[in-house]
Amino acid sequence: MRLLELEQGSEQWRKWRRTRRMASLSPAVMNASPWQTRRDVIAFYRDGKDATDNPAMAFGRAHESDARAYAADLLNEFLTPCVVEQDEYAASLDGLTDDGETLVEAKAPYRGTASETFKAALQDSAGGYRWQIQHQLMVTGCKRALYVVWTPEQSVHLFIEPDMEMHKAIRAAWDSLWTEMLDGSGLERDDPQWLAAVAAYRGAKAIADVAELALTTARDGLVGLATRDRETGAGIVLQKVERKGAIEYAKVPELAEVNLEAYRKAASASWRIDEAK
Numbered sequence: 001m002r003l004l005e006l007e008q009g010s011e012q013w014r015k016w017r018r019t020r021r022m023a024s025l026s027p028a029v030m031n032a033s034p035w036q037t038r039r040d041v042i043a044f045y046r047d048g049k050d051a052t053d054n055p056a057m058a059f060g061r062a063h064e065s066d067a068r069a070y071a072a073d074l075l076n077e078f079l080t081p082c083v084v085e086q087d088e089y090a091a092s093l094d095g096l097t098d099d100g101e102t103l104v105e106a107k108a109p110y111r112g113t114a115s116e117t118f119k120a121a122l123q124d125s126a127g128g129y130r131w132q133i134q135h136q137l138m139v140t141g142c143k144r145a146l147y148v149v150w151t152p153e154q155s156v157h158l159f160i161e162p163d164m165e166m167h168k169a170i171r172a173a174w175d176s177l178w179t180e181m182l183d184g185s186g187l188e189r190d191d192p193q194w195l196a197a198v199a200a201y202r203g204a205k206a207i208a209d210v211a212e213l214a215l216t217t218a219r220d221g222l223v224g225l226a227t228r229d230r231e232t233g234a235g236i237v238l239q240k241v242e243r244k245g246a247i248e249y250a251k252v253p254e255l256a257e258v259n260l261e262a263y264r265k266a267a268s269a270s271w272r273i274d275e276a277k
Contacts, residue, residue, distance in 0.1 A: 067106035
């Protein structure tokens with residue numbers, strides 16, 4: 001672990017964060033954050049798009065010192081924020097004990113005791129923040145982390161020890177995200193041309209869906225009036241067509257040892273459009 005002389009919130013700190021795999025982003029990388037996605041993380045590193053400031057973030061900053069003071073009383077130590085790194089991984093800590101054995105991660109949720117963060121801590125859980133804390137433990141090599149959830153009404157805390165399996169999972173997830181970022185597969189497009197094309201597609205699809213429903217309903221109406229296998233009238237021929245079922249070649253014993261790849265047609269490609277989840 002290496003301590004850096006960087007002030008959290010400074011411009012220099014902001015630029016440095018985009019060169020390291022940061023603990024605060026690990027919940028999103030692990031798909032465990034209700035506020036950020038992996039795409040948001042990729043957009044941060046590629047384009048510098050950081051989380052938009054909001055009342056919850058402002059409340060957290062305003063009461064960060066209160067949460068740190070609560071942690072300092074528990075540890076009987078003077079705590080200050082610090083920035084650490086270990087190779088490409090890094091973390092901005094709310095505090096670190098003088099012996100380097102305990103780190104502090106403090107939260108001051110906007111909704112106080114009604115927040116899910118506070119409720120989870122009462123159940124001895126750090127929720128999605130467990131990935132941030134394990135990332136911090138991985139970077140620092142500390143023996144434990146003190147996790148504090150401070151509210152004006154009540155505060156709660158728990159101690160968390162390193163989990164090597166979670167550390168492996170964090171590294172694997174970050175490696176995967178870095179690959180997505182480099183090849184562009186995980187970046188969501190939002191340029192004007194793309195947005196206009198998406199709007200045009202959705203509009204056309206909505207019209208097509210209505211037309212398809214009307215066509216299916218009308219077709220079912222015609223079929224429902226059929227009394228024979230072939231009906232004609234008003235320029236329409238309604239013909240019942242029967243097809244044989246497809247052969248399940250995998251169930252043919254004689255073909256079990258036959259390599260059917262030599263009989264496969266040439267590959268083809270097509271585009272499929274789905275709504276992102």
